[in-house]
Structures are given as C-alpha cells and as structure tokens.
Amino acid sequence: MTPLTKSILASIAEESSDAILAAEETICAYLHPNVELIEPYKSQLEKHPPTKQDVEAIKEALLTYVANDKNQAHAAAAFFALGKLHDLELLTVFRTHLERQTRELLKANATLGNLICALDNLREPIISDQAFSTLNIEKNVADARRYLYKHGIVVRH
Numbered sequence: 001m002t003p004l005t006k007s008i009l010a011s012i013a014e015e016s017s018d019a020i021l022a023a024e025e026t027i028c029a030y031l032h033p034n035v036e037l038i039e040p041y042k043s044q045l046e047k048h049p050p051t052k053q054d055v056e057a058i059k060e061a062l063l064t065y066v067a068n069d070k071n072q073a074h075a076a077a078a079f080f081a082l083g084k085l086h087d088l089e090l091l092t093v094f095r096t097h098l099e100r101q102t103r104e105l106l107k108a109n110a111t112l113g114n115l116i117c118a119l120d121n122l123r124e125p126i127i128s129d130q131a132f133s134t135l136n137i138e139k140n141v142a143d144a145r146r147y148l149y150k151h152g153i154v155v156r157h
Contacts (some may be wrong), residue, residue, distance in 0.1 A: 002026075002048035004041065005057060012061045012078075020074045023058045024081035030055045031084065059085060066097060109137050116140060119147070 004022060011019030025041040030050040037045060062078045079097065082090055113134040119126045126147040128139070145155050 001057065002044075002050055002054055004044045004048060005050065005054040008058055009061050012065050015065075015073050017074050017077065020062075020077040020081060023062060024077070024084060026050045026058055027055055027081060027084045031086075055085070059087070063093065066093075105137070109134060109140065112140055112144060116143060 004026060008019050008022045008026065012023065022041050025037050026045060027050075028035045029037055029041075029045040030052070033049075059082065062082050066075050066078050066082075075097075079094070083094075113132075116126050116132060120132070124147070126143055128143050128146070132140075134140070148155055
C-alpha cells in the first residue's frame with residue numbers, strides 16, 4: 001500500500017476534505033494513468049503509483065464513510081469519488097443514498113416553502129413573479145438566496 005493511500009485511509013475517518021480529494025485523485029491515477037492530476041497528489045502518485053489494492057482499500061473506506069449518517073460534511077465528494085470507479089456493484093448503495101437524499105431534500109424544501117410563505121405573510125418581498133409553488137424547488141431556493149442577499153447574507157452553492 002502506498003504512503004498516500006495509508007494517509008488517505010487514516011484521514012477519511014476524520015472527515016478530511018483533503019482525504020476525499022486525495023482519494024479521488026488516487027482513483028483517477030489508477031484508472032486513467034495519463035490523466036492530469038493536481039498537486040500535491042500528482043508528485044506523490046507519480047512517485048508511488050496506486051495499485052488495485054490501494055483503490056479497493058480507498059473504496060471500502062469511502063463506503064464506510066458514507067454509510068455513517070453522521071458523516072455528511074463531505075458525503076457529496078465521497079460519492080463523486082466512488083462514481084469515478086464506474087463500479088456497477090455500487091448501484092444499490094447509490095440508489096439507497098439517492099432515496100435518502102431525495103427524502104431529505106423534499107423535507108427541507110417543505111420547510112423552505114413554509115418559511116417563504118411566512119415571510120410573504122409578513123409582507124416581506126421574497127416571492128418573485130408573485131407566484132409560489134412548493135414543487136418549484138429551484139425557484140424557491142433562488143428566491144430565498146435573493147432575499148437573504150438583500151439582507152446581507154450570502155448563501156453559496
């Protein structure tokens with residue numbers, strides 16, 4: 001196992017965003033040897049090219065990471081890295097998490113919609129185009145971000 005892989009495995013459990021990025025770079029280096037990598041991983045991966053064992057260990061660490069509901073800080077990046085594997089065995093895992101994330105998004109959207117309505121009831125100018133629908137998630141998020149921005153709060157993607 002390469003030194004970078006050992007470091008990645010130790011850091012993933014600590015919710016390190018750098019570890020998730022390093023995992024993705026290692027997977028890319030293994031699957032696509034001619035891909036352009038970023039530093040500081042590029043030089044490390046050139047010095048110690050990853051093996052199948054490294055990639056399998058990283059895959060297992062990422063799967064363990066996303067399986068823990070408490071580890072949500074970098075789950076999106078972990079799924080992105082796992083997706084780079086093009087591993088059909090991950091379909092069930094991806095579908096399970098897609099279902100959970102969709103349910104969470106819909107719950108959050110209901111709360112967002114009710115907050116928009118509450119602010120509108122207070123005659124706050126939050127609804128654009130005088131139209132509101134809980135089904136229009138993108139518009140609701142845009143309206144909320146625009147309203148918050150007018151009040152000095154920036155919500156980035």
